[in-house]
Amino acid sequence: MTSVAGARSGKPRYLQIADDIEEQIKGGRLAPAEEVPSETVLMERYGVSSGTVRKAIAELRAAGLVETFQGKGSFVKSRPPVTRKSSDRFRRSHRRAGKAAYIAETEQAGVKPTVQVLSIGPVAAPREIAERLGTADGDKVLARRRLYFSDGVPTEEATSYLPWSVARDIPELFEENPGGGGIYARLEEHGHEFAEYVETVRARLATKQEASALGLSPGSAIIHLTRNAVTTSGKVVEVCDTIMAADQFVLDYRIPALD
Amino acid sequence: MTSVAGARSGKPRYLQIADDIEEQIKGGRLAPAEEVPSETVLMERYGVSSGTVRKAIAELRAAGLVETFQGKGSFVKSRPPVTRKSSDRFRRSHRRAGKAAYIAETEQAGVKPTVQVLSIGPVAAPREIAERLGTADGDKVLARRRLYFSDGVPTEEATSYLPWSVARDIPELFEENPGGGGIYARLEEHGHEFAEYVETVRARLATKQEASALGLSPGSAIIHLTRNAVTTSGKVVEVCDTIMAADQFVLDYRIPALD
DNA sequence: TAGTGGTCTAGACCACCGT
DNA sequence: CGGTGGTCTAGACCACTAC
Known part of the structure; x- marks a missing residue:
């Protein structure tokens, strides 16, 4: 019956509560990794019902300030270090030094990189991939799916697609570890011989699957990067499709001035 | 008392409803700009209470499929055409043809571009901008803030910063319309003479201000692009800071293979 | 004024986590 | 087991829109 609620001060109660907790986080009174008071406690403290508290927490989650775990509670997010993806990460000199692109760039950021191979094997090429490879929709291609971690935190899921005609001659491409310098070195x-890489960058909200694969709260932003590796003969020998947690990457590109 | 609910088939009811409506949209049974049935109707149709219907609609909103207006209803979003930002948009030949970068790239996408100048004038350089320009924090710089529209829809807010020592000699830079080819032509x-442009790409969720400036629902993803324009003498003569609606842009970059 | 979405209540049961 | 968050109900009142 109450009703009461609503716009005592213009702003919805759940936003007031969210703002209050946000200030506590930003003011340091709630430290990173610390547990946010439970819903029961917050209901009593603010004198509201469960639904209102839950909307407030949902707001904080959407803002990327907390993450919640069923049965455990909500916790202040610790802001993880940013990995900078600079556009010189494909230099041959890195490969000659035995470093794949991911290793080269994350080491530079002072982060310990690890890789987990999810699957390697033939698949039917999805439409967009086939278009980029210049093959037919559904053609057999080699897919290498892997998950990258920075200091143990999953940050990036990448799938490389190679035309079967290219991959079948290179046995290392079917190994979990393709050897020093990564698959580009083997190719x-x-x-x-590579002439250029063409990258396409999109950003959007994570789907449920992507969020869980990268350990993100649903509604987080992700960067979707697709790269064509083009040889001097103009052939695309690899397409790499990558989903990255947006808050952990900054992409750098240099564009030469042309006439 | 009921309870009932929960996991009749493993999946929460509100997600089932959201999925059902999503299929109706993707299957064309709910056309773009069409009104989604009202909450009252959906409550009856699915036999659930208001809260459940509202969560389902919230899900669709987060996925960017519908937008809702208080007192009016929810409507299927018409998917606006994607503007492709290709990395050759700074070619001098475009400028010689009298086209600024934004015009060149959006025309290519078949979209009618318009620009609204928000402000032009001296400001104290923010820290990150000063760093990029190679001046001191707080130095006087010329700021040009403008809002770009595609077919009348706001899609991008950009601010150009130029060192005062560069800008003061070029009167056109203080005009709303800097003339054919844009400010790069005047510079x-x-x-x-430009040697290269260095772009830095980030993605994240929109703040409240950004969302309202670009006409987005709060919680939408945005792309934050910052560009340095570097001359042949190595000087950065302009830094452009841009916020873009993530769902309206695809960025393309070509990276030459280097040793 | 009738219909829409926006907020909120005071409960309920479920699923998961720790002890 | 008790505590946590996750889902859901059946209402209520408010604010806005359209007629």
Whole structure:
């Protein structure tokens, strides 16, 4: 019956509560990784019902300030270090030094990189991938799916697609560890000399699957990067499709001035 | 008392409802700009209470499929055309043809571009901008803030910063319309020959201000792009800071293979 | 004034986590 | 087991829109 609620001061109660907790976080009174008071406690403290508290927490989650775990509670997010993806990470000199692109760039950021291979094997090429590879929709391609971690935190899920005609001759591409310098080094050893890489960047909200794969709260932003590796003969020998947690990456690109 | 609910088939009811409506949209049974049935109707149709219907609609809103207006209803979003930002948009030939970068790229996408100048004038350089320009924090710089529209829909808010020492000699930079080819054409006319542009891409959720400036629902993803314009003498003569609606842009970059 | 979405209540049961 | 968050109900009142 109450009703009461609503716009005592213009602003919805759940936003007032969210703002209050946000200030406590930003003011340091709630430290990173610390547990936010439970819903029961907050209901009593603010004199509201469960639904209102839950909307407030949902607001904080959407803002990326807390994450919640069923049965455990809500916790202040610790802001993880940013990994900078700079556009010189594909230099041959890195590969000659035995470093794949991911290792080269994250080491630079002072983060310990690890990789987990999720699957390697033939698949039917999805439409967009086939278009980029210049093959037909559904053609057999080699897919290498892997998950990258920075200091143990999953940050990036990447799938490389290679035309079967290219991949079948290079046995290392079917190994979990393709050897020093990564798959690009192996491709160059087999006569595929790279001329350029073309990257396409999109950003959007994470789907449920992506969020859980990267350990994100639903509603987080992700960067979707697709890269074509183009050889001097103009052939696309690899397409890499990557989903990254947006808050952990900054992408740098240099564009030469042209006429 | 009921309770009932919960996991009849593993999946929460509100997600089932959201999925059902999503299929109706993707299957074309709910056309773009069409009104989604009202909450009252949906409550009856699915036999659930208001809260459940509201969560389902919230899910669709988060996925960017519908937008809702208080007192009017929820409507299927018409998917606006994607503007592709390709990395050759700074070619001099575009400028010689009298086209600024934004015009060149959106025309290509078949969209009618318009620009609204929000402000032009001296400001104290924010820290990150000063760093990029190579001046001191708080130095006087010329700021040009403008809002870009595609087919009348706000899509991008950009602020250009130029060192005062560069800007003061070029009167056109203080005009709303800097003339054919945009400010880059004027800078080149005054002896600043560009060597390269360095772009930094970030993605995150929109703040409240950004969301309202771009007409987005809060919680939408945005792309934050910052560009340095570097001359052949190595000087940064402009820094452009841009906030874009993530669902309206795809960024393309070409990275030459280097040793 | 009738209909819409926006907020809120005071409960309920479920699923998960720790002890 | 008790505590946590996750889902849901069946209402209520408020604010806005359209007629």
